Amino acid sequence: xxxxxxxxxxxxxxxxxxxxxxxxxxxxxxxxxxxxxxxxxxxxxxxxxxxxxxxxxxxxxxxxxxxxxxxxxxxxxxxxxxxxxxxxxxxxxxxxxxxxxxxxxxxxxxxxxxxxxxxxxxxxxxxxxxxxxxxxxxxxxxxxxxxxxxxxxxxxxxxxxxxxxxxxxxxxxxxxxxxxxxxxx
Amino acid sequence: xxxxxxxxxxxxxxxxxxxxxxxxxxxxxxxxxxxxxxxxxxxxxxxxxxxxxxxxxxxxxxxxxxxxxxxxxxxxxxxxxxxxxxxxxxxxxxxxxxxxxxxxxxxxxxxxxxxxxxxxxxxxxxxxxxxxxxxxxxxxxxxxxxxxxxxxxxxxxxxxxxxxxxxxxxxxxxxxxxxxxxxxxxxxxxxxxxxxxxxxxxxxxx
Numbered sequence: 001x002x003x004x005x006x007x008x009x010x011x012x013x014x015x016x017x018x019x020x021x022x023x024x025x026x027x028x029x030x031x032x033x034x035x036x037x038x039x040x041x042x043x044x045x046x047x048x049x050x051x052x053x054x055x056x057x058x059x060x061x062x063x064x065x066x067x068x069x070x071x072x073x074x075x076x077x078x079x080x081x082x083x084x085x086x087x088x089x090x091x092x093x094x095x096x097x098x099x100x101x102x103x104x105x106x107x108x109x110x111x112x113x114x115x116x117x118x119x120x121x122x123x124x125x126x127x128x129x130x131x132x133x134x135x136x137x138x139x140x141x142x143x144x145x146x147x148x149x150x151x152x153x154x155x156x157x158x159x160x161x162x163x164x165x166x167x168x169x170x171x172x173x174x175x176x177x178x179x180x181x182x183x184x185x
Numbered sequence: 186x187x188x189x190x191x192x193x194x195x196x197x198x199x200x201x202x203x204x205x206x207x208x209x210x211x212x213x214x215x216x217x218x219x220x221x222x223x224x225x226x227x228x229x230x231x232x233x234x235x236x237x238x239x240x241x242x243x244x245x246x247x248x249x250x251x252x253x254x255x256x257x258x259x260x261x262x263x264x265x266x267x268x269x270x271x272x273x274x275x276x277x278x279x280x281x282x283x284x285x286x287x288x289x290x291x292x293x294x295x296x297x298x299x300x301x302x303x304x305x306x307x308x309x310x311x312x313x314x315x316x317x318x319x320x321x322x323x324x325x326x327x328x329x330x331x332x333x334x335x336x337x338x339x340x341x342x343x344x345x346x347x348x349x350x351x352x353x354x355x356x357x358x359x360x361x362x363x364x365x366x367x368x369x370x371x372x373x374x375x376x377x378x379x380x381x382x383x384x385x386x387x388x389x390x391x
Contacts, residue, residue, distance in 0.1 A: 024237045031233055039229070040221040053229045060233045123218040130221065145189045146220035170196040174204070176211040 009132065012077025013070070020067035027064055030081070035060070037127035038085045041120060045089050055092040059085045082124050129179040137172030140165055189216065227327060227339040234357070277301045282387045284314075284366065290384035292316040297328075297366055297387055307355040310340060314368070315349040317384070323373035328352075330363035330389060337363045342371075363389050 010026075012033070018026035038059050042052035062084050070080050130138055143149045143157065151169070155162040189195075192205070192212045200208065277300055284295040293316035300309035312328055320326070325342040343352035366389050369381035 027237045028234070031230075035225050035229070035233070036221045039225065040219070043222065044219065049226075053226060053232075056229060057232045057236075061236050064236050119218075122214070126214050126218045127221040141215065142220070142223075144195055145215045148189055150190055151195060166195070166197045170200065170208065173196065173208040173211045176215070177207045180211065180214060 012081065013072045014077075016063075016067050016070045016077050016080065017072070019063065020070060027060075027067075030063060031060060033131050034081055034085075034128055036131055037124050038081075040127050041085060041124060042089050042092070044120070044123075046093060051092055055085075055089045058092065059088040062088055078125070078128060082121065085124075086120075125180060126176075129176055132179060133172050133175055137168050137175065140168045141172045141176070144169060227342050230339065231341065231354070280391050282366065282389075284368070284385040284387040286385060287383050289382040290317060290368075293385060295368065295385050299360075299391065303355075305357070306359075307357050308360060309353070309355050311351060311353045312341075312343065312368075313349060313351050314343075314345065314385075317345045317350075317368075317370075319345055319347070320370060320372060325371055326384075327369050327371060328354075329367045329369065330356075330358060330360070331365040331367045331386075332363045334365075336367070360389060360391060365389050 010029070012030070015026045015030050015033075019030060035056065039052055039056045042055040042059075043049070046052050046055060063081065066084070070077070074080075130141065133141070139158070140154055143154045144151070149157065151162055151165045155165045158165070192209055195212075196205075196208060278298050279301050280299045282297045282299070284297060286293050286295075293314065295312060295314035295317075298311040298313070300311075302308045310328075314326075317326060325344050327342050328340045330337045330340060338356075338358055340356045340358075341352060341354035343350060366385075366387040367383050368385040369383060371381070
């Protein structure tokens with residue numbers, strides 16, 4: 001699917017295959033694309049920063065170790081990475097030995113396992129798509145949607161004209177719609 | 186957290202209906218998921234970067250820990266001997282750059298030592314600093330590379346106690362992409378994406 005106004009980046013699958021051959025640059029690009037989605041999922045499911053960071057580190061260690069086992073014909077690169085992250089996070093959750101002192105967000109969620117898995121996968125898709133946007137577009141979207149800033153406040157915060165904020169927001173949303181095409185159809 | 190503005194307020198009134206329909210789907214997805222972390226902790230980035238080192242065989246975790254402890258002890262001895270002997274560091278130093286003390290860190294003093302890069306392009310760094318205030322538990326200082334007055338990439342974090350502190354890292358960035366070294370502080374409870382006052386700075390152009 002075409003992405004507006006920029007060259008198509010290397011696919012996740014290609015990066016995983018290069019990582020499987022020991023290519024550090026490919027591994028670093030996977031980290032750049034997927035670290036925040038992994039950390040976000042770990043934070044939601046483990047509930048504290050330290051354990052979530054540990055699970056994220058373990059996820060990328062597993063990616064580095066097992067990228068050679070990835071088979072593109074069995075599924076997308078993003079889905080494979082999601083599965084690796086899920087396993088690492090579940091493993092980390094099972095390792096908990098101390099009494100629970102923090103209640104994970106999902107404990108209050110009345111959704112069943114299927115709904116939870118679906119929402120987790122959706123969040124993964126959206127977060128990883130956000131991290132593919134040009135920085136200038138990603139920043140304005142996150143300030144608007146996740147900090148609740150008005151366009152005027154964003155313009156002031158970033159010290160750019162209001163029109164520039166609206167242009168970047170519009171371009172960022174269009175690019176996201178492309179990246180998340182099959183989700184939004 | 187405040188609710189995000191309406192889509193029309195975000196993109197303006199001059200968007201054609203068909204494009205607006207497409208944007209509305211992306212808008213709905215953004216509203217339907219929780220926010221991602223504002224930024225990645227530098228400690229995590231450093232830990233993951235260390236994963237992709239050339240693989241060593243026959244290293245059990247226990248052997249690795251023992252070797253690390255031994256290496257740290259040896260490095261400490263050599264560092265101490267080197268410091269006592271001539272005050273210079275333990276790597277091939279390309280530059281020693283005194284940092285400028287900014288208003289937010291009166292009384293501090295720091296020097297960045299940059300070594301020659303290894304074959305893979307990793308630049309050894311050593312930061313010697315004193316006079317920064319110890320931060321509360323969970324807080325840390327960060328050394329950044331900056332460009333045109335904006336934060337670029339984090340090079341590493343450190344804490345300080347009384348007296349001088351020496352922190353060392355390897356970074357794989359192209360130093361020529363940046364023009365300034367910067368030290369900032371993170372204190373627990375602060376938003377991680379907040380603009381942080383610069384405490385120390387130095388010209389990064391070698």
